Amino acid sequence: xxxxxxxxxxxxxxxxxxRVLPYVLSLPALLVCIGILIPFLTSVVYSxxxxxxxxxxxxxxxxxxxxxxxxxxxxxxxxxxxxLLYAGTTVVLELLLGxxxxxxxQKRSTLNNFISIMxxxxxxxxxxxxxxxxxxxxxxxxxxxxxxxxxxxxxDFRWASSPSTALFTVVLVDIWVYTPFIMILLLxxxxxxxTQPFEAAALDGVPRSFVFFRxxxxxxTPYILTATLFRLLDSIQxxxxxxxxxxxxxxxxxTVFQVEAYLNFFQSTNVGRSAALMxxxxxxxxxLSNIFIKNWLRxxxxxxxxx
Amino acid sequence: xxxTSLLERILRGAALTLVVIFFMFPIVWIFMMSFQTNETIxxxxxxxxxxxxxANYTALITGKLMTAAGTLDIAFMRNLWxxxxxxxxxxxxxxxxxxxxxxxxxxxxxRGSEDIAFTLLSFRFAPALLVLxxxxxYFQKLGxxxxxxxxxxxxxxxxxxLILWIVRGYFEDxxxxxxxxxxxxxxxxxxxxxxxxxxxxxxxxxxxxLLAFIFAWNNFVFALVLASADKxxxxxxxxxxxxxxxxxxxxISAAIVLSITPTLALALYAQxxxxxxxxxxxxxx
Numbered sequence: 001x002x003x004x005x006x007x008x009x010x011x012x013x014x015x016x017x018x019r020v021l022p023y024v025l026s027l028p029a030l031l032v033c034i035g036i037l038i039p040f041l042t043s044v045v046y047s048x049x050x051x052x053x054x055x056x057x058x059x060x061x062x063x064x065x066x067x068x069x070x071x072x073x074x075x076x077x078x079x080x081x082x083x084l085l086y087a088g089t090t091v092v093l094e095l096l097l098g099x100x101x102x103x104x105x106q107k108r109s110t111l112n113n114f115i116s117i118m119x120x121x122x123x124x125x126x127x128x129x130x131x132x133x134x135x136x137x138x139x140x141x142x143x144x145x146x147x148x149x150x151x152x153x154x155x156d157f158r159w160a161s162s163p164s165t166a167l168f169t170v171v172l173v174d175i176w177v178y179t180p181f182i183m184i185l186l187l188x189x190x191x192x193x194x195t196q197p198f199e200a201a202a203l204d205g206v207p208r209s210f211v212f213f214r215x216x217x218x219x220x221t222p223y224i225l226t227a228t229l230f231r232l233l234d235s236i237q238x239x240x241x242x243x244x245x246x247x248x249x250x251x252x253x254x255t256v257f258q259v260e261a262y263l264n265f266f267q268s269t270n271v272g273r274s275a276a277l278m279x280x281x282x283x284x285x286x287x288l289s290n291i292f293i294k295n296w297l298r299x300x301x302x303x304x305x306x307x
Numbered sequence: 308x309x310x311t312s313l314l315e316r317i318l319r320g321a322a323l324t325l326v327v328i329f330f331m332f333p334i335v336w337i338f339m340m341s342f343q344t345n346e347t348i349x350x351x352x353x354x355x356x357x358x359x360x361x362a363n364y365t366a367l368i369t370g371k372l373m374t375a376a377g378t379l380d381i382a383f384m385r386n387l388w389x390x391x392x393x394x395x396x397x398x399x400x401x402x403x404x405x406x407x408x409x410x411x412x413x414x415x416x417x418r419g420s421e422d423i424a425f426t427l428l429s430f431r432f433a434p435a436l437l438v439l440x441x442x443x444x445y446f447q448k449l450g451x452x453x454x455x456x457x458x459x460x461x462x463x464x465x466x467x468x469l470i471l472w473i474v475r476g477y478f479e480d481x482x483x484x485x486x487x488x489x490x491x492x493x494x495x496x497x498x499x500x501x502x503x504x505x506x507x508x509x510x511x512x513x514x515x516x517l518l519a520f521i522f523a524w525n526n527f528v529f530a531l532v533l534a535s536a537d538k539x540x541x542x543x544x545x546x547x548x549x550x551x552x553x554x555x556x557x558x559i560s561a562a563i564v565l566s567i568t569p570t571l572a573l574a575l576y577a578q579x580x581x582x583x584x585x586x587x588x589x590x591x592x
Binding site: 019021022023025026028029030032033035036038039040042043046100101104105115117118119120121122123124125126127128129130132133134135136137139141142144147176179180181184185188189192223226227230233237239240243244257258261262265271274275278279281282285286288289292293296297299300303304 | 319322323326327329330331333334336337340348349350351352353403404405407408410411412414415417420423425426427428429430432433434435436437438439440441442444445460461463464467471476479480496521524525526527528531532541542543545546549556559560563566567570571573574575578581582583585586587588589590591
């Protein structure tokens with residue numbers, strides 16, 4: 001103990017200079033992640049190659065061929081269409097539903113707080129496991145939801161196993177898992193809004209629709225933007241729910257980007273096409289995340305300012 | 308204070324009831340199924356009242372499934388252990404790497420600091436398969452395929468950005484003056500970090516760790532691509548279990564219940580920090 005105390009007053013031999021210190025502290029974290037950047041570059045290279053795991057001898061650069069062939073490839077257009085449709089539907093529905101629930105729970109009360117905590121449970125369920133839960137509930141033989149559907153006259157409702165309702169079913173699971181995400185962010189936003197504008201409006205007898213559209217919504221916009229972009233970025237890349245539920249099927253009904261790339265890689269072993277698909281998805285997410293980060297930073301500075 | 312009509316209160320109540328039913332029903336239903344035998348599960352209409360049985364859980368825990376055709380081995384406990392081991396170790400490694408880095412980003416504005424921080428953040432939003440698919444080929448060459456070390460390394464992509472950005476916020480909230488005062492007393496930066504910064508940011512670090520654990524536990528695609536049966540966590544194992552066990556729906560439900568209980572319990576415990584964690588520090592709860 002005394003040794004430690006005396007050392008403190010002596011200039012120790014080993015001292016990291018102030019300029020180097022931050023680099024030393026952040027370097028390990030960075031190094032671990034740089035290992036991950038190499039596969040990213042490899043993906044870029046693969047996407048410009050004719051590369052099938054089943055025919056390694058035929059591997060060669062074909063430059064843009066993987067990308068050019070997409071233009072005339074109906075499977076690619078299907079992937080793009082389903083991905084955008086999935087992302088668009090889930091985000092819009094989750095935003096509307098999440099906002100509605102946040103408004104219902106806005107007032108702080110024991111019951112409302114209890115419900116908002118309860119609603120977090122779907123969000124904390126692994127999406128892949130959530131898909132399995134819904135798979136059990138929509139089983140045509142004994143599924144409780146199939147039974148309920150038959151009660152309201154949908155005798156042979158096939159949920160995820162019919163091409164016409166598969167998208168509806170996975171969107172429903174996505175809504176179940178992720179609506180609480182939007183709800184909890186908007187609820188925190190709503191509760192952090194200043195009260196004066198609302199008190200003033202109440203005093204003047206302003207109609208409630210006016211208050212909602214002219215005061216609440218504009219003040220909530222940064223939160224709505226951040227929550228929406230967060231979801232959009234995840235939803236366009238959705239894999240877990242769709243893969244666990246249908247493996248992209250039936251047929252190619254649900255072959256969104258990541259599912260299609262996975263199947264291309266492991267089933268048709270077409271590495272080149274798989275990599276090109278991922279690069280296109282990456283370009284989309286890169287574009288979205290640049291918009292996202294600006295909004296997210298603004299909100300983050302505001303949150304830190306409050307602290 | 309506020310005038311709400313009776314009709315409005317009834318409508319609000321009805322809407323909230325529907326919301327609670329929609330979001331809670333699947334969990335309650337699977338929980339109930341996990342205590343039923345296959346015969347009661349297959350009965351139509353579905354039964355709300357039944358004789359509960361623990362048979363599904365004993366089958367999972369002992370790893371032996373008695374069927375008419377004979378005894379089947381279930382490796383589900385192995386999956387559960389893999390989930391615990393992978394999540395705990397990944398979070399521990401992430402904390403060791405991420406907390407010092409977060410401190411550096413919060414306290415020192417150095418050249419390239421924001422770029423590095425954003426690069427780490429961008430991992431959170433890049434498509435996972437973009438790196439995972441080439442990584443399978445590399446891992447085979449490096450001998451990391453289907454190893455815990457390889458998986459824990461890749462799990463850093465989930466845990467590190469989360470820990471870095473949340474903990475950074477907590478360090479920024481500590482007034483720098485407190486640290487200066489301690490340093491003027493003749494203490495080294497490390498002593499300051501250990502005695503002042505770490506304890507003050509402690510609750511935030513713990514919350515970030517819990518959240519990173521939840522995300523690591525819930526991850527599916529990393530292990531699906533990189534791990535074989537003996538290293539798979541519950542998320543992948545449960546999917547394989549459905550295909551292999553065929554119609555043992557009671558056991559599948561019990562497996563799902565065991566797989567989601569840890570994250571649900573932790574989420575209830577850490578719910579105060581959840582908003583901040585989910586928005587990577589952008590919104591405070």
